[in-house]
Amino acid sequence: MTLDETLFLAINGLAGQSAVADYVFLQLGNRSTLYVPGACAIAYWVWSNYREAFLGGPVLGASVGLADFFGGQLKWVFERVRPCRALAEAVKIEPSGCGGLFSFPSNHATNTAAIAAFLQVLYPKSGWISWPIVAVAGFARVYVGAHYVTDVLGGWVLGGLLGGGAALALLQWPKFRKRSSSVRTPIQEADGRS
Numbered sequence: 001m002t003l004d005e006t007l008f009l010a011i012n013g014l015a016g017q018s019a020v021a022d023y024v025f026l027q028l029g030n031r032s033t034l035y036v037p038g039a040c041a042i043a044y045w046v047w048s049n050y051r052e053a054f055l056g057g058p059v060l061g062a063s064v065g066l067a068d069f070f071g072g073q074l075k076w077v078f079e080r081v082r083p084c085r086a087l088a089e090a091v092k093i094e095p096s097g098c099g100g101l102f103s104f105p106s107n108h109a110t111n112t113a114a115i116a117a118f119l120q121v122l123y124p125k126s127g128w129i130s131w132p133i134v135a136v137a138g139f140a141r142v143y144v145g146a147h148y149v150t151d152v153l154g155g156w157v158l159g160g161l162l163g164g165g166a167a168l169a170l171l172q173w174p175k176f177r178k179r180s181s182s183v184r185t186p187i188q189e190a191d192g193r194s
Contacts, residue, residue: 007149008083008090011142015091021143022093028140029094029108038115052122055176056167060118063166067114067159068107074158075102084145092145099146106147109138109155114163121167 015022045053084090084098092098116130138152170176 004148004150005083005087008142009087011139011149012083012091012145015093015143015145025140025143026093028137029144029146031108041119052177055173056122056170059166059170060115060163063118063163064111064114067110067162070162071105071107071110071155071158074105075100078102078104080104080148080151082146083148090145094144094146098144103147104151105154105158106138106141106151107155108141109134109147109152110159110162111155112137113156113159114166115159117160117163118167121164122171 015025042053042057045057080103081101082098082103084092084094085101090098112134116127116134119126119130134156138156141147141152142149
C-alpha cells in the first residue's frame with residue numbers, strides 16, 4: 001500500500017462515523033455550496049472597491065475557468081482512477097456515486113486555490129479567510145472518498161499558480177490599481193526623487 005493510499009484511508013476512514021460530519025463534508029463538496037461564500041466575497045469586493053471589482057472580476061472568473069478546464073484535461077492525461085472506485089476499503093458516502101472516473105487533480109481544490117491565490121496576491125489580508133476554506137474543501141474531497149491527498153495537493157498547486165499568476169498580471173496593468181503620485185516609494189525617498 002502506498003503512502004497516498006494510507007493517507008486517504010486514514011481520512012476517508014473517518015467517514016460513516018457521524019451522520020452530521022458526513023452531511024457537512026458532502027455539502028462542502030457540492031459546487032453550489034461554494035457559491036455562498038463566493039457571492040459574499042463578490043458583494044464585499046463591489047462594496048469596498050467597485051472599480052477594482054469591475055476590472056478584476058472578469059480576470060478572476062477567467063482564471064477559475066482556466067483552472068477548471070486544465071484540471072479537467074489533466075484528468076485524462078494522468079487517468080488516475082478515483083479511490084472510491086479503486087480501493088475496496090474506501091468508505092463511500094456520496095449518494096450519487098463517487099464522481100467521474102478519474103481523480104487527478106481535484107477540480108474542487110484547483111478552483112478554490114485559484115480564487116484564494118488570486119485574492120491573496122491582490123489583498124494579502126484575505127488569506128486568513130480564503131485559505132482555511134481551501135483547506136476544508138480539500139479535506140472534504142478526501143473524506144467523501146472522491147480524491148487522494150495528492151489529487152488535492154496537485155489541485156492546490158495548479159490553482160495557486162493560475163490564480164496567483166492572473167492576479168500578478170492584473171497588478172501590472174496600470175489602470176487596475178492607480179497609484180497616487182503623492183505617495184513616494186522607499187527607493188524614491190532614499191534617492192531624494194519625487
